[in-house]
Amino acid sequence: MELDRESILKLFKTMATIRHFEERGIPETGQRGMSASVHSSAGQEAVATGVCANLTNEDYIGSTHRGHGHCIAKGVDPKLMMAELFGRATGPNKGKGGSMHISDMSKGMLGTNGVVGASIPLAVGAALTSKVKKLGRVAVAFFGDGASNQGVLHESMNLASVWKLPVIFCCENNGYAMSTPSEYALSTAHVADRAQGYDMPGITVDGMDVFAVYDAAAQAVARARAGDGPSLIECQTYRFYGHTVFDNPLTYRSKEEEDHWRARDPLKLFREAVLPQGDITAAELDQIEADAEALMEEAVKFADESPLPEPVELYDDVYVNYPRELLKRGVNMAV
Amino acid sequence: MTITNQTAGQLAGMHATGTREIQVREAINECLRQEMELDENVIIMGEEIAGGAGRQDQGVEDAWGGPFRTTVGLIQQFGKERVLDTPLSEAAFIGAAIGASSTGLRAVAELMFVDFIGVCMDQLVNNAAKMRYMFGGQVKVPFTMMTRIGAGFGAAAQHSESYYSIFSHFPGLKGVVPSDAYTAKGLLAAAIRDDDPVVYFEHKGLYGSVGPVPEEPYVLPLGKARTVREGTDITLVGISKMTWVCTAAAEELAKEGISCEVIDLLSVSPIDYDHINESVLKTHRLVVVDEDTPICSMASEICSRVAEEVFDYLDAPPSRVTAPHTPVPYSRAMENEYMPNESRVKTTVRNLMNR
Numbered sequence A: 001m002e003l004d005r006e007s008i009l010k011l012f013k014t015m016a017t018i019r020h021f022e023e024r025g026i027p028e029t030g031q032r033g034m035s036a037s038v039h040s041s042a043g044q045e046a047v048a049t050g051v052c053a054n055l056t057n058e059d060y061i062g063s064t065h066r067g068h069g070h071c072i073a074k075g076v077d078p079k080l081m082m083a084e085l086f087g088r089a090t091g092p093n094k095g096k097g098g099s100m101h102i103s104d105m106s107k108g109m110l111g112t113n114g115v116v117g118a119s120i121p122l123a124v125g126a127a128l129t130s131k132v133k134k135l136g137r138v139a140v141a142f143f144g145d146g147a148s149n150q151g152v153l154h155e156s157m158n159l160a161s162v163w164k165l166p167v168i169f170c171c172e173n174n175g176y177a178m179s180t181p182s183e184y185a186l187s188t189a190h191v192a193d194r195a196q197g198y199d200m201p202g203i204t205v206d207g208m209d210v211f212a213v214y215d216a217a218a219q220a221v222a223r224a225r226a227g228d229g230p231s232l233i234e235c236q237t238y239r240f241y242g243h244t245v246f247d248n249p250l251t252y253r254s255k256e257e258e259d260h261w262r263a264r265d266p267l268k269l270f271r272e273a274v275l276p277q278g279d280i281t282a283a284e285l286d287q288i289e290a291d292a293e294a295l296m297e298e299a300v301k302f303a304d305e306s307p308l309p310e311p312v313e314l315y316d317d318v319y320v321n322y323p324r325e326l327l328k329r330g331v332n333m334a335v
Numbered sequence B: 001m002t003i004t005n006q007t008a009g010q011l012a013g014m015h016a017t018g019t020r021e022i023q024v025r026e027a028i029n030e031c032l033r034q035e036m037e038l039d040e041n042v043i044i045m046g047e048e049i050a051g052g053a054g055r056q057d058q059g060v061e062d063a064w065g066g067p068f069r070t071t072v073g074l075i076q077q078f079g080k081e082r083v084l085d086t087p088l089s090e091a092a093f094i095g096a097a098i099g100a101s102s103t104g105l106r107a108v109a110e111l112m113f114v115d116f117i118g119v120c121m122d123q124l125v126n127n128a129a130k131m132r133y134m135f136g137g138q139v140k141v142p143f144t145m146m147t148r149i150g151a152g153f154g155a156a157a158q159h160s161e162s163y164y165s166i167f168s169h170f171p172g173l174k175g176v177v178p179s180d181a182y183t184a185k186g187l188l189a190a191a192i193r194d195d196d197p198v199v200y201f202e203h204k205g206l207y208g209s210v211g212p213v214p215e216e217p218y219v220l221p222l223g224k225a226r227t228v229r230e231g232t233d234i235t236l237v238g239i240s241k242m243t244w245v246c247t248a249a250a251e252e253l254a255k256e257g258i259s260c261e262v263i264d265l266l267s268v269s270p271i272d273y274d275h276i277n278e279s280v281l282k283t284h285r286l287v288v289v290d291e292d293t294p295i296c297s298m299a300s301e302i303c304s305r306v307a308e309e310v311f312d313y314l315d316a317p318p319s320r321v322t323a324p325h326t327p328v329p330y331s332r333a334m335e336n337e338y339m340p341n342e343s344r345v346k347t348t349v350r351n352l353m354n355r
Ligand SMILES: Cc1ncc(C[n+]2csc(CCOP(=O)(O)OP(=O)(O)O)c2C)c(N)n1
Pocket: A064, A065, A066, A114, A115, A116, A117, A143, A144, A145, A146, A147, A148, A174, A176, A177, A178, A243, B047, B088, B090, B112, B116, B119
């Protein structure tokens, strides 16, 4: 797949933005006492970036608890995301959702999700909307290696295959579900092997190489847009940190393993792949990183200066239509 | 205030010896260890129950010891045949634990947070709860599901719910809501030894709470509430952590001359209606404090039962302090208002006393 210079730089910009969001936003969120539900996707940037670079604003994605990268790659504003993490009213979810529920329907971002596997059928459903309404859109379901053992993935793959839906099942195999190694929990060598059982193409790609991910996704997206049905892509990747900030990963994985994957940092691999070609300079990439860093400074400031939700907003958006008074009737609420 | 061990021992109908102060987390761990020592049919499974599964050869054992470290050390003592890390497949492993329990094992399975119940609810509701009945009494299902409840951690709507009320709705299931280290140990032992399926609810906000716990194994009765504070003006019923919201409110209200009796429900199925009725006969007023949402809740169940059975003794309407009929919001600005707290309890009590 030939990418022009601008598109190549954009891949780097997206990855750098995700990296800086995680590196800055997560500790800042922790300092504000809201770290219970935050999962860093640092290390996995190439997956979200390579896949979403094939999507338009109208296409859909469903995401996971480790979803900041998916959001950014799909075009959600990091400033608004930061506000959501800080529990501010200016977040896309108005402070109701936080890290595990960031969503932005205007970007086709159907939500990060706190129940493992739960967003997979939502992406299948979005693909159904596209098919029924002849919208020409595709949907991507991102999920982890852990989620690949949930029944709902298997039912969703079968359903999407039977109905030939324009959906891409994208597994981010980072080797672990919390501390459980994927080689323990998976019956097959690769998540991609499971595609066979549902009559769809399944491939395993290097998830640290944004170009490899981009190419694999391009094929799957083309297949989906052509009406030929779903695909499964397994991206082999790694989370640089623990499951959350509370977890020390060295209790279940080795320093050598971490070093091996750190050496395959997707931003570093990008530089190694692109710079020798001479078309793009290190200075350009450095500038992109510096801009991403500066953007996070702005994002933190924006979030801190944003108002908190009013306590009574607790009752907003439970339903479209429901007697508000019944939400708290007879239970002696203070607000 | 916490219950004294003397009261606790009396409630258990036993004489407690070798008692020390330990955390809820440690009490749960000790109970699991003792029950597994006493009965080789007891096995435990769940996600991260040990952690780092399959890497013993690399020196990894017990990488997590449970998401909240309640199962730490079990795999070293009992081995991976009896302490099973599972793939992320709740429908399968909880269903399998139910199947194992109906065929000779006494399986304990952990659902990390009760919010995830949807993915495996069928196994509980249509299998665990009904097998014995549908099969005409041929099987026993001595299955325990351990799970977690509780808001207040900025964990948002899918990691903060307190869905215990729904379990009491299903005939065939039992449920317990321990509130401190003593009840955590005694009720877990009771759940494991019971021949019916029991759901055991741990509150995330109680793990570090320290209290007196006997060293030896002991069992608290399922379906029994306890009085943790005596009073004469009004009965407050607390559930899990809400019991301590009630006692804190009671302490404050005492300064205003209002004497609250506080009952710790401990069991959501069976429900100890008689214990509550008896207290209401004395106080003539009732407030139930429930962290779950209000409609068809434990709080509404208790209030309606009291209204039906001891109506003539009531001087004020049985009342509820609960979460509102909404999911749990993320931002603390909203979450702080979501949960029942002392001030809501106090306001409710004052209003009822002034009627
Ligand atoms: C249904 C369900 N079960 C358990 C959990 C607890 N949990 C949260 S993330 C996680 C591991 C997920 O692993 P994976 O799918 O590989 O994603 P990763 O964290 O590696 O990105 C678990 C067990 C959950 N959120 N939902």
